[in-house]
Amino acid sequence: MPLDLDLSSEQDMLAEMVAGVAERYCPLSTVRELEDDPTGYSTDLWAQLGELGLIGLLLPEEHGGSGMSMVDAVVVYRELGRALVPSPHLVSSVLAGGLIARGGTDEQRSTWLPSLASGESVWTVAVHEPGGGFTEGGITARATATDDGFSLSGTKRHVCFASAAEHLLVAARGADDRVDLFVVDAGADRLTLTQQMTIASDTQYQVDLDNTPAVRLGDAGTGWANWNRTLTQAVILLAAQAV
Structure with missing residues (x-):
């Protein structure tokens, strides 16, 4: 039986809607202006995506998301890419x-996901390190247990939209040398952001942590496997954005 690769009528309508919102709230003139804005994205467009339920499009409905499919997400990202929209999505x-x-x-899911799915709070991820590549072996940041959580030390680079984020998810090694993910508040002590200049003029930062307080995400020893699974999904959407 041949595989049906055509979009549904609902997905065609979704594409038209996203294209229209991008054209209205983030035209090319705005994209150019954002090259010099440390925030790096249109807050008007972000608000519209939130009202349409598209910020949390892949997140579970029980936590405020829309529970849409990956094909739906590909449709959205194709239109965002066509319009060159810079976004922390x-x-x-x-x-x-x-x-x-x-x-x-x-x-953690019930605490963090609803505001993330609505767009009320912006998050970012801090994984890659200077000269560390894209493998687990490149993670040298350390996490040390404290009385009320953990403290993190290390340097991360190419952290997108860090200046706009309320929270950062940081990859670091614990006492058992396994990589886990840790939540750091943007206003935490001993957290320093330095904007990096890029050829694309997009919004990336170096993040320096010096015994910065943090909370571990989930169970110990699960961070890197979780990262790999989630990154696979993100790469598919990056490809759709580039089409």
Whole structure:
């Protein structure tokens, strides 16, 4: 039986809607202006995506998401890419939201996902390190247990939209040398952001942590497997954005 690769009428309508919103709230002139804005994205467009339920499009409905399919998400990302829209959607909703949905405790999911899915709070992920590549072996940041959680030390680079984020999900090694993910509040002590200049003029930061307080996401020893599963989904959407 041949595989049906055609979009449904609902998905065609979704594409038209996203294209219209992008054209209205983030035209090319706005994209150019955002190159010099440390925030790096249109808050007007972000608000519209939230009203349409598209920020949490892949997140579970029980936590405020829309529970849409990956094909739906591909449709959305294709239109965002066509309009060259800079947005924290990938790092906040797809990566951070996906990591919390897959690996967080019940309490963490119910605490963090609703505001993330609505767009009220923006998250980012801090994984890659100077010269560390894209493998688990490249993670050298350390997590040390404290009386009320953990403290993190290390340097992360290419952290997208860090200046706009309320929380960062940081990959670090614990006492058992396994990589876990840790939540750091943007206003935490001993957290420093330095904007990186990129060829694309997009919003990326170096993040320096020096015994910065943090909370572990989910169970010990599950962080890297969770990251790999979620990253696979994000790569598919990046490809759709580039079409």
